[in-house]
Amino acid sequence: MKTSQPIDAFGRDLSQEVKESVYSSSKAKYDKRIGALNAGYIAPDSLRKLAGQIKQHTLENLPSYLESAIGKLEANGAKVHYAKDGEEANATILGIMNAAGATKLIKSKSMVSEEIHLNAFLENNGCESVESDLGEFIVQLDHDMPSHIVTPIVHKNRQQIATTFEKMGLGDYNDDPTTITRRARTYLRKKYLEAEVGLTGANFVSAESGRIVLVTNEGNARFSICANRIHIVLVGIEKLVPRDKDLALFLNLLARSATGQQLTVYTQFINGPKAPDQIDGPGEMHVVFLDNGRSEILAGEFQSILRCIRCGACLNVCPVYRQTSGHAYRAVYPGPVGAVLSPLLAGKRYPEFADLPKASSLCGACNEVCPVDIPLPELLLRHRNKSKLEHIQKASAGTPPLGGWAVLCSTPSMWKSTLTLGKVMDYVPMKLVPVPAVQAWTQTRTLPPFRGGKFRGWYKEHRKHDSGNNQ
């Protein structure tokens, strides 16, 4: 099928194998989410509305909540750093490592570190940076990109993974998932023990206590702050929640929305460096707060996207994501959240990603599943409007000129006359209409017979009839 939109073209060329894997995995996660929410709550919708309100309130009062968290973190013995962008964040992390004479870092899954390309930066500066989440580790070995926020290798099968492991010297070819997992366990164990620094993200930061909250199923974030002497937390400014008590709400929603679990296997609450009599764990803790375009988003019409808690539920439900996979979005954050967030985080490169908000049928499912009630369809429409106003060509790729249609819709007399001629549509061979978008549409669809134009007459008649009865 001929298509001018990059995301459509990506989906068209995607192998059937990947398409099926993405579809079945997304559907399974979607079903598990519903099951977990309904098993837990009579009215789960009220929880996500509440969570959305708390996050929205936090964003509107972010400076005071950040100040509170910073004060608590420092009082708890952490050193707090501030990075305007990725470059500053990377330099800060390298600076911490250099000051400690450290060259080896083990890293638990962190989307924000993907956003600033931390691994590549550290490697270019003579440091080792190893991903410890199984999926992210495989992505790193393959020099690939994650294709889902929660399950990064949903686009890979066991044979591809086994081939990579064999190539990288992790054992002879063996595509048994248990063997693959055990080999990663053995290999990464050495890396945990060798690393001087453990880097994690943060799922939430409590403004009330400064507590960093981390969730993982594998235990890699636990191991990343077990055998090493320095812990670095890299966190976007939007991860704050006002109170410790709010964590119960968000943890319940995050696990159910992301993986359909009641609670993620390991939920860690980190309140500073290790206790003095604790044998293992970092005696030094650094927290790097990252802006990287977030304050610009905070100031504008897309503010509510910063409520996102990175559960991936909007990806799993999205009909476009299911057909195209995460790589189609060409950025760290795929799916509906990525279609809103990626153009904004791109800054001056906004036009490069201006086509992403078109990758939606605006069905509204993403908003319905969002645990913090982000009005994603509305934000997508705002992007389309912004691109139109700024004359960004990429945003209108594949869109037929709609100027005539706009005049027709906004001129009642013209609309009325056109409807009386609507029947003519039944006899126009649509495939011959020289508009690529119409041809692409009609290649796999037929228009139903025209049945419009009758409402005005019907309404007029009934109004007359009703007025007669009322007299």
Add this chain to the structure above:
Amino acid sequence: MDQQCFLDNIRAAVARNAKPSPTPLPEWDPAMVTSQLAPDTDSDSASLWETFCQRFRAVNGQTIEGIGPLIALLLNADAKHGYLAPELNGPLAGPLQNAGITLESAIDTTRIDDYAFGITRAAGIIAETGSVVINESSTPSRLGALAPWIHVTLIDANTKVFATLVDAIKDLGDEPYVVFATGPSKTADVEGILIEGVHGPGMQICLRL
């Protein structure tokens, strides 16, 4: 970037987007967030334990009562050498050693895979979620509770029993590090197939004495 500049940028951004009706911080009742799987609020300790066992088993955890079943479980899993937190020597070291099981009271990281099991004290359990609470006070070695394939947490009269997740979070206190462990370490990264024992324990056991 210094703190002042960093926060000033954010203050300016928030000011530029000030809403005519700011969103208030909602108060919420713990009952709203507590799931239907939680025990009744007036549950006695026996029914809290019962709910915990059900929820813990639902996430593939195992509960055992008494030292005899612990020895049987370890021998059955061919786990004959492991880590025992020093403060648990009193009740456990003798019976385990008499059964031919050897123990160490510290983890030597050069022999990390020598420890087939680790036994530490649980700071608490959460009935609603089937979670074990591990903190710095209860667990002198983070590695002892994480690196071995089998992790056994001891539950006794000193262990706090929380009915709900909300209650457990309320009790975090000043502990620098707390973990809620809800079953064995797991992944479904490879084709969505569930595999247990990725980086942490493949078996999570609760031992009640």
